[in-house]
Amino acid sequence: MLANFLPHVLNGLSLGLLFALIALGFMLIVGVMEVINLAHGSLFALGAYVALFLMGFFDGIPIGIRYALVLALAPFLVGLFGMLIELCMRRTYGKDPLYGLLLTFGAALVIEELIRVVWGSREQQLKLPEAISGAVLIGDLIYAKYRFFACALASGLIVMLWLFIEKTRYGAIIKAGAHDSEMVRALGYNLSRLRLGVFALGTALAAIAGIVMAPIWGIRPHVGVDAVVPAFLIIVLGGVGSFWGAVVAGLMVGLVVGLTGAYASEWSLLSMYLLFILVVTFRARGLFGRKSALDN
Amino acid sequence: MNDDNKVASQKRRSLMQAIAAGSATSFFGPWAVNHAWAQTAQKKPLVIGLTMDASGQYGASGVEERLGAMMAIKEFNDKGGVLGRRIEALHMDTETTPATGSRVAERLITRNEAAFLIGALHSGVANAISQVAQKYGCIFLNTNSSSPTEAGKDCHRTKFVWDGNGTNFAHAIVKNAIAVNGKNWVMLTNDYVWGHNTAKSMRQIVEANGGKIIEELMVPQNTRDFSSYLLKVQQLKPNVVATAVGGDDIKALRQQVVQLKLNQSAAWVNNQQDWPDVYGLGPESIFGVFGTTWYYRLDLPGVKEFVAAYQKQYPGMAIRNPGNVYHNGYMATRELLRCVEEAGTTNNIAVIKKLEGRKMSALDRMQHHDAWIDPVTHQVQQTIYMATYNSKPAEKDDIFTILTQADPKDVQDKDAAGACKLESYEATPTYEV
Numbered sequence: 202m203l204a205n206f207l208p209h210v211l212n213g214l215s216l217g218l219l220f221a222l223i224a225l226g227f228m229l230i231v232g233v234m235e236v237i238n239l240a241h242g243s244l245f246a247l248g249a250y251v252a253l254f255l256m257g258f259f260d261g262i263p264i265g266i267r268y269a270l271v272l273a274l275a276p277f278l279v280g281l282f283g284m285l286i287e288l289c290m291r292r293t294y295g296k297d298p299l300y301g302l303l304l305t306f307g308a309a310l311v312i313e314e315l316i317r318v319v320w321g322s323r324e325q326q327l328k329l330p331e332a333i334s335g336a337v338l339i340g341d342l343i344y345a346k347y348r349f350f351a352c353a354l355a356s357g358l359i360v361m362l363w364l365f366i367e368k369t370r371y372g373a374i375i376k377a378g379a380h381d382s383e384m385v386r387a388l389g390y391n392l393s394r395l396r397l398g399v400f401a402l403g404t405a406l407a408a409i410a411g412i413v414m415a416p417i418w419g420i421r422p423h424v425g426v427d428a429v430v431p432a433f434l435i436i437v438l439g440g441v442g443s444f445w446g447a448v449v450a451g452l453m454v455g456l457v458v459g460l461t462g463a464y465a466s467e468w469s470l471l472s473m474y475l476l477f478i479l480v481v482t483f484r485a486r487g488l489f490g491r492k493s494a495l496d497n
Numbered sequence: 498m499n500d501d502n503k504v505a506s507q508k509r510r511s512l513m514q515a516i517a518a519g520s521a522t523s524f525f526g527p528w529a530v531n532h533a534w535a536q537t538a539q540k541k542p543l544v545i546g547l548t549m550d551a552s553g554q555y556g557a558s559g560v561e562e563r564l565g566a567m568m569a570i571k572e573f574n575d576k577g578g579v580l581g582r583r584i585e586a587l588h589m590d591t592e593t594t595p596a597t598g599s600r601v602a603e604r605l606i607t608r609n610e611a612a613f614l615i616g617a618l619h620s621g622v623a624n625a626i627s628q629v630a631q632k633y634g635c636i637f638l639n640t641n642s643s644s645p646t647e648a649g650k651d652c653h654r655t656k657f658v659w660d661g662n663g664t665n666f667a668h669a670i671v672k673n674a675i676a677v678n679g680k681n682w683v684m685l686t687n688d689y690v691w692g693h694n695t696a697k698s699m700r701q702i703v704e705a706n707g708g709k710i711i712e713e714l715m716v717p718q719n720t721r722d723f724s725s726y727l728l729k730v731q732q733l734k735p736n737v738v739a740t741a742v743g744g745d746d747i748k749a750l751r752q753q754v755v756q757l758k759l760n761q762s763a764a765w766v767n768n769q770q771d772w773p774d775v776y777g778l779g780p781e782s783i784f785g786v787f788g789t790t791w792y793y794r795l796d797l798p799g800v801k802e803f804v805a806a807y808q809k810q811y812p813g814m815a816i817r818n819p820g821n822v823y824h825n826g827y828m829a830t831r832e833l834l835r836c837v838e839e840a841g842t843t844n845n846i847a848v849i850k851k852l853e854g855r856k857m858s859a860l861d862r863m864q865h866h867d868a869w870i871d872p873v874t875h876q877v878q879q880t881i882y883m884a885t886y887n888s889k890p891a892e893k894d895d896i897f898t899i900l901t902q903a904d905p906k907d908v909q910d911k912d913a914a915g916a917c918k919l920e921s922y923e924a925t926p927t928y929e930v
Contacts, residue, residue: 219722322551417749418722427721458722470717470719
């Protein structure tokens with residue numbers, strides 16, 4: 202019984218890491234800028250398409266090196282594109298949050314249509330290096346090598362982002378900016394540049410998630426929709442602005458989706474929403490959300 | 498607002514529009530009564546509404562069936578149209594969403610005066626469109642939605658179903674798969690009407706042939722990660738995995754099955770494989786055995802010319818060769834326009850009577866067996882092909898190997914006739930546009 206159950210737990214946790222990776226960029230932008238970036242999903246898709254383009258562009262280079270290049274370069278390019286969106290958003294700061302929401306929603310539609318125009322509606326596939334494709338046998342079960350790679354990469358990125366935010370001066374400024382932007386400005390830091398940097402980083406993270414998920418989900422213009430919904434759900438579940446909240450929530454969602462997929466398959470997609478309802482009913486600010494003045 | 502009020506209000510609005518436009522003619526829709534257009538110097542174009550997905554789960558297939566319909570329309574227009582009238586195609590994206598399907602159908606009929614509606618992939622969307630079409634008496638050709646319910650319990654006098662359905666495909670595949678691969682089956686089923694009905698039919702046929710369904714795993718629509726399902730499949734160790742999973746879901750599933758190399762450790766049966774869902778994925782992603790209604794390399798008269806016409810008409814398309822979805826879109830549209838010509842009128846009842854029981858030769862449809870439209874269910878009974886991936890492709894796109902073809906008589910859905918209750922002619926609003 203346990204031998205049968207354990208693989209599903211591990212699978213759920215690995216799925217959770219991927220969910221957490223998808224939510225990271227989203228969380229960063231919401232946490233620091235208090236902007237719900239509805240274009241996150243489209244940027245996720247754009248990351249995969251830019252990677253696809255670069256794989257073709259660097260054709261001729263050995264695939265392992267090409268893949269590494271693409272993994273570094275595509276998020277950078279999408280990050281630059283993210284900067285463009287942030288520049289457009291500046292007029293919405295300090296106004297009704299609905300303006301920002303509408304602007305990012307519009308951006309999402311524009312990006313998706315751009316993808317259709319440039320790459321078409323048909324499904325595409327990202328080639329993988331030999332070393333991370335194929336499968337391994339553990340016990341009598343087969344696991345995809347790529348999944349291990351994706352989980353390792355997701356874990357690495359999560360740790361690196363945490364170190365960046367917690368242990369670097371720039372990270373401290375970002376946190377301070379999220380907490381009290383006026384004070385940060387008064388201390389002489391350029392808040393506009395800070396926001397620009399955060400948005401670029403958030404969109405680059407969305408792009409990395411898109412590239413990592415491409416071999417699992419496939420590449421289609423509307424694949425971003427599959428990313429933005431769990432991302433939104435995870436950051437609310439974990440507590441808006443809480444880094445580890447998002448990670449834990451991602452793992453929980455992965456675990457619940459993985460286990461229901463195996464034992465109550467028809468509930469597997471619904472399970473994440475049920476978990477969300479359950480948590481938010483008893484803890485409205487999410488698992489690790491900060492207490493607000495209204496809670497007293 | 499009751500129907501009478503609706504009609505009155507619509508007449509008033511049309512009249513106001515006509516006066517405002519200073520036009521001598523006005524449109525007295527909708528189709529509760531017969532009416533004829535005032536004859537003007539130039540005949541009014543015949544509008545065909547294309548209710549096809551351009552986005553959502555079946556967006557890619559929606560584009561292909563639209564091209565098929567457009568090709569047939571172009572051929573007629575090149576000959577001067579139908580009944581001396583140019584044909585205008587008007588497309589609206591049904592978004593793989595039933596509610597959108599309803600809205601689009603309603604709009605095309607009442608605002609755009611579409612004489613006929615063509616196109617559907619998702620059975621929920623097809624059913625939604627067909628309910629609106631029946632309300633107005635508008636003929637609707639469901640080109641590519643293959644749930645057994647479409648020509649079963651959800652059939653309508655005005656609806657004609659052009660694709661093979663889940664039962665047809667299951668009949669063609671199951672017996673052979675049990676004999677070759679074994680009796681223990683696991684099913685992966687998309688959790689919506691097409692999946693349910695296809696799986697139900699598959700289960701019946703498996704059990705009737707001595708097989709056993711050891712587990713059925715329901716896959717919610719829009720599932721992207723199949724790892725837990727595939728782990729479960731490995732633990733169950735079935736002889737055969739039968740999938741009734743469609744659109745983007747099957748694409749994601751295929752990628753993950755190939756990654757795990759599960760395509761080599763179990764026999765996979767996919768009820769039907771639409772060409773746009775696998776095009777460009779490469780032979781390694783096209784595993785198992787599946788059904789289809791047409792392939793671009795069938796060694797039959799007319800196929801090469803048909804493919805060449807597609808390539809000439811649509812140069813630079815991502816899908817360089819037409820597939821089953823395009824074929825259905827083309828055949829349905831062409832046959833409808835032929836019926837209009839033969840009837841000598843666009844009157845819906847006259848055209849319905851032309852379509853019911855219609856016989857279509859194998860040569861004409863580029864298939865191995867003659868086809869016909871079942872007058873009881875309105876489903877096209879046609880050749881069903883069993884195919885698998887091609888390990889020795891003659892060219893890049895040659896990704897299928899056709900294993901065998903089934904006579905439509907041998908794979909008929911016997912339950913459909915009992916489940917289908919067509920509305921009477923009298924209960925169907927009649928119109929002529």
